[in-house]
Amino acid sequence: MKIASFNINGIKARGPALERWLDSASPDLAVLQEIKSTDENFPRALIEDKGYTLETHGQKGFNGVAIVSKLPLEDVIRGLPGDESDTQARWIEATVSTQKGALRIVGLYLPNGNPVELESDGQPVAGGKYAYKLAWMARMERRLQELLALEMPLAVMGDYNIIPQAEDAARPDAWREDALFRLPSRKAFRRIMALGFTDALRACRQGPGHYTFWDYQAGAFERNDGIRIDHVLLNAYAADLLQDCQIDSETRAGEKPSYHVPIWAELAL
DNA sequence: ATGGTAGCACGGCTA
DSSP states (O other): OEEEEEEOSOHHHHHHHHHHHHHHHOOSEEEEEOOOSOTTTSOTHHHHTTTOEEEEEOOSSSOOEEEEESSOOEEEEESOTTOTTOOOOOEEEEEEEETTEEEEEEEEEOOOOOSOOBOTTSOBOTTSHHHHHHHHHHHHHHHHHHHHTTOSOEEEEEEOOOOOSGGGBSSGGGGTTSTTTSHHHHHHHHHHHTTTOEEHHHHHSOSSOOOSEEOSGGGTTTTTOEEOOEEEEEOHHHHTTEEEEEEOGGGGGSSSOOSBOOEEEEEOO
């Protein structure tokens, strides 16, 4: 089973590019981020006419996540549990099954966190974007503990807005104080990894230079001035099934590309 | 320090 993640940055603008990628990569399942659409306005036919089923968790204008799948999606959960007051659409879960077994999938769009606003004592300003990012990651950690307790293969993938290590940025010094790379962000990510996850792309593609995002500005892609912020995390049951993975960098050179590119992993399932 | 680009939606926020 080929599972993938793609931050499409707007379904209304990305229809043709998304179709080209679905046709060429033919993932069995893909989680999408930044659909920037309500559920009602999502152009479902674009997906369903290819034989994919679709589950969306959208909102107007910003954020929004979805799952497209060739297999039926069961037990769908919309929204990261643990805070009823959070209205941002950044999390969706589902289960897919084959003859070989079942897989729980999480698709996530982790908060960016910029601008970083700090009190004089260095603590994030309450109510600010950076405080929201860290609180969201703590809530995510609690939800993942619940999912790990299911003792079944689990893939948690999406746009994490986290540069895990210096080798995951072309110019790490430019990101030192950024919400994507500053120490508290990386610590929160390491806490999640320490629950027992494998970073699939790092396992398959070791070493520097493997990026998933290039800014639209200043010719970042042409200069390969990128960062690796989209990730596929696998629990131990899923990591045992990992056969291959890749970053589909060529989509960034296509017509009207997203600023992110798709990533995928092949599981023996 | 600024401005560089893009999406949604048509003003200003988000990235």
